[in-house]
Amino acid sequence: MKGNDAVGFSALAATAAIVGFSAVASEHADGNGAPIFLSEIPQGYRDWQLIAVSRLIRGDGSSQLRAELGNDVAIKAYHEGKLPFPDGAIIAALHWNEVSSEDNNHVLAKGFPGAGIQSFVPGLGVNMQFMAKDSKKYAATGGWGFGDFTNGKPSAEKLMQTCFACHQPAKDHDFVFTRYAP
Amino acid sequence: MKGNDAVGFSALAATAAIVGFSAVASEHADGNGAPIFLSEIPQGYRDWQLIAVSRLIRGDGSSQLRAELGNDVAIKAYHEGKLPFPDGAIIAALHWNEVSSEDNNHVLAKGFPGAGIQSFVPGLGVNMQFMAKDSKKYAATGGWGFGDFTNGKPSAEKLMQTCFACHQPAKDHDFVFTRYAP
Numbered sequence: 076m077k078g079n080d081a082v083g084f085s086a087l088a089a090t091a092a093i094v095g096f097s098a099v100a101s102e103h104a105d106g107n108g109a110p111i112f113l114s115e116i117p118q119g120y121r122d123w124q125l126i127a128v129s130r131l132i133r134g135d136g137s138s139q140l141r142a143e144l145g146n147d148v149a150i151k152a153y154h155e156g157k158l159p160f161p162d163g164a165i166i167a168a169l170h171w172n173e174v175s176s177e178d179n180n181h182v183l184a185k186g187f188p189g190a191g192i193q194s195f196v197p198g199l200g201v202n203m204q205f206m207a208k209d210s211k212k213y214a215a216t217g218g219w220g221f222g223d224f225t226n227g228k229p230s231a232e233k234l235m236q237t238c239f240a241c242h243q244p245a246k247d248h249d250f251v252f253t254r255y256a257p
Numbered sequence: 258m259k260g261n262d263a264v265g266f267s268a269l270a271a272t273a274a275i276v277g278f279s280a281v282a283s284e285h286a287d288g289n290g291a292p293i294f295l296s297e298i299p300q301g302y303r304d305w306q307l308i309a310v311s312r313l314i315r316g317d318g319s320s321q322l323r324a325e326l327g328n329d330v331a332i333k334a335y336h337e338g339k340l341p342f343p344d345g346a347i348i349a350a351l352h353w354n355e356v357s358s359e360d361n362n363h364v365l366a367k368g369f370p371g372a373g374i375q376s377f378v379p380g381l382g383v384n385m386q387f388m389a390k391d392s393k394k395y396a397a398t399g400g401w402g403f404g405d406f407t408n409g410k411p412s413a414e415k416l417m418q419t420c421f422a423c424h425q426p427a428k429d430h431d432f433v434f435t436r437y438a439p
Contacts, residue, residue, distance in 0.1 A: 121307075122332075128310045128322045130355065130377040140310045142324065142438075150304075171438060173312065179434060182426045186419075193314040197438040237368075244364045252361060256324075256353060256379040 111215055112235050113205055113222025117146070120167040120205070124150045127256035130173070138173040140197050143253040148208075159218065159249040164208040166251065171197035202230065206251065217242070217250045293397055294417050295387055295404025299328070302349040302387070306332045309438035312355070320355040322379050325435040330390075341400065341431040346390040348433060353379035384412070388433065399424070399432045 123144035131139045145153060149164035179194035202225045210218040221238035223230040242250040305326035313321045327335060331346035361376035384407045392400040403420035405412040424432040 123306075124304055125307050125324055125326060127379055128324045128353075129358075129379075130312060130322060132373075132375040132377075134372045134374055136373075140312060142307055142310045144307060169438075171310075176311075178426075182423060182434075185426075186423050190316045191314075191318075192316055195312040195314075196436070197309055197311075200439055241364060241368050244360075244367075252364075254378070256351075257382055 111213060111220065112229075112238075113207055113220050114229055116203065116222070116224050116227065117165050117167070117205055117207065120144060120146075120165070120203075121169075123147075123165075123167060125256070126150070126153060126166065127253050129253070131170075138195070139170050139201060140173045140195065141171070142169045143167065144169065153255045159210075160208045160251065162209050162211075162218075166206045166253065168204040168253070170201040170203065172199050172201055174198035201225070217246070219250055293395060293402065294411075294420075295389055295402050296411055298385065298404070298406050298409065299347050299349070299387055299389065302326060302328075302347070302385075303351075305329075305347075305349060307438070308332070308335060308348065309435050311435070313352075320377070321352050321383060322355045322377065323353070324351045325349065326351065335437045341392075342390045342433065344390050344392055344400075348388045348435065350386040350435070352383040352385065354381050354383055356380035383407070399428070401432055 121144075123146050126143040126145045126149070129141040129143065131141060133139065144167045146163075146165045148161060149166050152158075152160045152164055173195045174197070176194040176196045179196070180192075183190070183192045183194060202223055204224075205220075205222040207213070207220045207222070208218055209220060213220040216239040219239070219242070221235070221242075223234060223238075239250070242252070245252045248254075303326075305328050308325040308327045308331070311323045311325065313323060315321065326349045328345075328347045330343060331348050334340070334342045334346055355377045356379070358376040358378045361378070362374075365372070365374045365376060384405055386406075387402075387404040389395075389402045389404070390400055391402060395402040398421040401421070401424070403417070403424075405416060405420075421432070424434070427434045430436075
């Protein structure tokens with residue numbers, strides 16, 4: 076049993092499929108034998124700079140807090156408005172279950188009674204997703220290698236087909252949905 | 258008229274007061290003539306590393322997406338579990354209005370009809386808040402200098418009294434509420 080089973084891993088996995096980003100098993104070969112999905116989590120991703128934050132309400136009404144980070148190559152491209160992203164750019168999307176912060180709410184309720192303010196913070200991590208740019212290696216998927224990891228391990232192969240297709244509508248922004256938050 | 262007036266600056270300012278973090282005018286003097294609030298936005302804050310994300314539902318039901326960032330000194334202290342934070346640590350809290358992403362929702366609805374998934378992204382910035390540690394300079398407020406900025410300018414002096422008082426319940430964590438998100 077994986078650690079996430081205790082908090083509804085099945086539902087989370089289903090949502091991961093629903094939201095349509097990539098899932099990854101080990102390296103998969105395209106017609107030329109080249110890997111088209113990420114099989115390992117890029118090193119140092121947690122120290123990368125912030126691109127933006129976001130939130131996703133899932134089909135069951137639960138909510139995820141999300142942060143999108145970029146490595147130096149990706150951040151430089153964002154700052155310069157450079158498209159397509161150059162080879163070497165990697166974008167990380169970290170997804171947590173959103174949980175109510177009882178500690179924060181206690182403070183807020185005490186200091187400002189009746190104001191109805193509610194604070195939410197990251198709970199357990201759900202999954203992490205990556206897009207790594209290598210225009211030759213990942214030519215078949217817009218130059219991006221997609222990856223989805225849960226508990227540090229690449230997700231099931233059955234999800235991997237959805238990654239690139241779902242990013243197609245963002246083609247004019249090199250298949251990247253996230254914009255830099257000011 | 259400030260730029261934010263068009264999107265309800267008054268309500269935002271009121272909320273800033275309600276949530277009880279600091280507001281800042283120019284430098285204020287304590288009994289020794291030392292400044293006790295930040296009068297300028299720390300340089301380079303947007304490139305700092307991510308501590309966590311959060312969300313705040315305000316009294317009017319509207320929602321803010323938030324990111325807490327730390328400079329190198331603050332991040333190192335988080336990683337080492339070092340308390341109190343050493344002098345030089347600065348924590349930034351960036352607050353945006355949460356807005357529905359029609360673009361993302363269009364993709365999600367098309368790819369996964371009926372799933373009821375909703376995407377939210379940062380809209381206009383509301384305000385930015387900072388805590389800067391200098392145990393001597395800001396001795397009167399737990400060693401922290403607080404700052405609140407809207408449209409790049411320090412907020413009204415009337416709010417500044419609430420900063421430290423509201424952080425008191427987090428005294429066991431050196432007056433810092435935000436925990437590092439894994």
